[in-house]
Amino acid sequence: MNSLLLAVIGIAMVLGGYFLYSKYLASRVYRLDPEYATPAHTQNDGVDYVPTNKFVLWGHHFTSVAGAAPIVGPAVAVIWGWLPAFLWVTLGTVFFAGMHDMGALWASARHRGQSMGMLSGRYIGARGRSLFLVVIFLLLLMVNAAFATVIKNLLIATPSAVIPTWGAIVVAIVVGQMIYRWRMNLALTTVIGVVALYALILLGDAVPIALPEDSAAPLWLTILFLYAAIASLLPVHVLLQPRDYINGVQLFIALGILYGAVLFASPAVVAPAVNHNVPEGTPGLVPLLFVTIACGAISGFHGMVSSGTSAKQLDKETDARLVGYFGAVGEGLLALGAIIAATAGFATLANWEEVYAEFGNGGVGAFVSGGATIVNAGLGIPGGLSATILATTAILFAATTMDTGVRLSRFVVQEAGDLMGLRISKVVGTVVAVGVAVGITFSMGAGGDGGLQVIWPLFGTTNQLLASLTLAVVAVILLQRKRNALPALVPLVFVLIMSVYALIVQLGTFATNGQWLQLVLDVIILVASLWVAFEAAIAMVRAWRGPEITDDAETAAASASAGGSED
Amino acid sequence: MSTVRRWWHGVSEGLREFYVAPYRRTFARARREEDDLFTLIVLSEALGVPNPASYYTIELLPLIHERVHDWHTRMGMDRSPLENVSCC
Numbered sequence: 001m002n003s004l005l006l007a008v009i010g011i012a013m014v015l016g017g018y019f020l021y022s023k024y025l026a027s028r029v030y031r032l033d034p035e036y037a038t039p040a041h042t043q044n045d046g047v048d049y050v051p052t053n054k055f056v057l058w059g060h061h062f063t064s065v066a067g068a069a070p071i072v073g074p075a076v077a078v079i080w081g082w083l084p085a086f087l088w089v090t091l092g093t094v095f096f097a098g099m100h101d102m103g104a105l106w107a108s109a110r111h112r113g114q115s116m117g118m119l120s121g122r123y124i125g126a127r128g129r130s131l132f133l134v135v136i137f138l139l140l141l142m143v144n145a146a147f148a149t150v151i152k153n154l155l156i157a158t159p160s161a162v163i164p165t166w167g168a169i170v171v172a173i174v175v176g177q178m179i180y181r182w183r184m185n186l187a188l189t190t191v192i193g194v195v196a197l198y199a200l201i202l203l204g205d206a207v208p209i210a211l212p213e214d215s216a217a218p219l220w221l222t223i224l225f226l227y228a229a230i231a232s233l234l235p236v237h238v239l240l241q242p243r244d245y246i247n248g249v250q251l252f253i254a255l256g257i258l259y260g261a262v263l264f265a266s267p268a269v270v271a272p273a274v275n276h277n278v279p280e281g282t283p284g285l286v287p288l289l290f291v292t293i294a295c296g297a298i299s300g301f302h303g304m305v306s307s308g309t310s311a312k313q314l315d316k317e318t319d320a321r322l323v324g325y326f327g328a329v330g331e332g333l334l335a336l337g338a339i340i341a342a343t344a345g346f347a348t349l350a351n352w353e354e355v356y357a358e359f360g361n362g363g364v365g366a367f368v369s370g371g372a373t374i375v376n377a378g379l380g381i382p383g384g385l386s387a388t389i390l391a392t393t394a395i396l397f398a399a400t401t402m403d404t405g406v407r408l409s410r411f412v413v414q415e416a417g418d419l420m421g422l423r424i425s426k427v428v429g430t431v432v433a434v435g436v437a438v439g440i441t442f443s444m445g446a447g448g449d450g451g452l453q454v455i456w457p458l459f460g461t462t463n464q465l466l467a468s469l470t471l472a473v474v475a476v477i478l479l480q481r482k483r484n485a486l487p488a489l490v491p492l493v494f495v496l497i498m499s500v501y502a503l504i505v506q507l508g509t510f511a512t513n514g515q516w517l518q519l520v521l522d523v524i525i526l527v528a529s530l531w532v533a534f535e536a537a538i539a540m541v542r543a544w545r546g547p548e549i550t551d552d553a554e555t556a557a558a559s560a561s562a563g564g565s566e567d
Numbered sequence: 568m569s570t571v572r573r574w575w576h577g578v579s580e581g582l583r584e585f586y587v588a589p590y591r592r593t594f595a596r597a598r599r600e601e602d603d604l605f606t607l608i609v610l611s612e613a614l615g616v617p618n619p620a621s622y623y624t625i626e627l628l629p630l631i632h633e634r635v636h637d638w639h640t641r642m643g644m645d646r647s648p649l650e651n652v653s654c655c
Contacts, residue, residue, distance in 0.1 A: 050588070050591070053584070055581070056584045056588075186583050187582055236594075237590070241586070241589070309589075
């Protein structure tokens, strides 16, 4: 199979989904109305609720949801062959992710921009809301451990990425100063920032830094967590804001480089379509594929971004199609790029099998080495430099996710403290949040070595669980309006069954290996999953049997309670 | 020429929005917290807390008057805690 053909088929599938299926969803299922006054207009406050140009909003939405996850998941999952991962990413994007993200936007925009947590409280019940908080907490708990492991693996595998990884922090701080202190033109600042980042990549390529082999893993993890703790305590305009911005721009450049290289090199996919010769210890394709690739096929995190922020900025309700559905398409394309890099960037099948010698072994490292070969062949950039570019890109995504992850975990710890009547300071909250993440990371193996194969599927499962909750809310709203709820119900049932199945499979693995912390986490997520299924079923039966609720009645009710509290 | 300028203006505006929007809420919150502290300082004498700078802050009372209602409801007080400032 030629990778260019694979890319063309994949792109055609997701674009077909955008032009056909999202049109159907917009007109028949969600019935988006260009005349509907969105919360951005009715509640315009210049802060959260601001009508925003749909292309700019798409840019935010896409860069908020895209990160390292759509690279890591597919790069791990191609161990079962390229075809299962390809089909799950493309069909998942078209029928699951696009529908889910657009649905979350629509549901939120029809309810004064309320977050999914609030909506689950309303449509699934008070317990639904508590459940939502529990799932978010679990997701945050794992995201920091998972991404720290990803970065650590990359820093060890690609020593040339060390300088650009840490240098990017300085670039971000300087960019922040250029904008806030020196008030420089943003377009010019952007160019300077990106050029500086690529200069650091060149420098890093010339001066690789490798830590002593036996202490590299624990050392990098310690430095990473220390950095994340400090970064999350700094004022956002100093580091996080410019860092997110430069990363957003870099995301588009990296995607351009990768797809441009595939276009010119069009290498053959050396990995088998379906791998019948998987290494010993690899779990079954069903159900693990469907939780290994979460972002890129369907991800609950998107629902949080859609309902929490993007919905409050929709200028017209019909923009939900571009912002929500095409946002998912963008992420699907990133995942597709990862699949191609991790399957086509190797000279022979034997080389590929060497990299994928164990489950969880290939992962993002395979994306970097495979992608580098393709970029080298397609654009003529030396292999080592290409690897540095891709490794830096992946690390920067993972690092910004970690920065935000630690910050959000701290908020959760502080809120939990408030509920118990304790006032927890910023520093103590951060120490607790980072401490838990460090505990999980180091419990996965000596010195935090390896471990991605353990934490990644658990992370994916939690993400799917969150998606199930959003889909359940969307399904209940559709059932109440007596519309076709199947586009939400089919993904909901599929994702829930696969998550529960995967949790049971992993439970056996953890028990056999004696990984008790993971076992406890698994049991908690399993209970939450079954609970979601139970609550969602009750709410849906109630909505199905209940009277029809029209959009007009809903709008009237919303405006009547407009003075009520917001999340 | 004007088309190019308009295009450049559009790109700059788009980039600015791309930079500012994700953190708009964070900054608005931070600003509100600072304003709250300022409000508290200006109202301190009226709330019974001696304020050595009240000679100066008393002049600012009319300026923060509009914000008092928003402030006390956010602080969890349904009614104004001040006898001489009754906003609701």
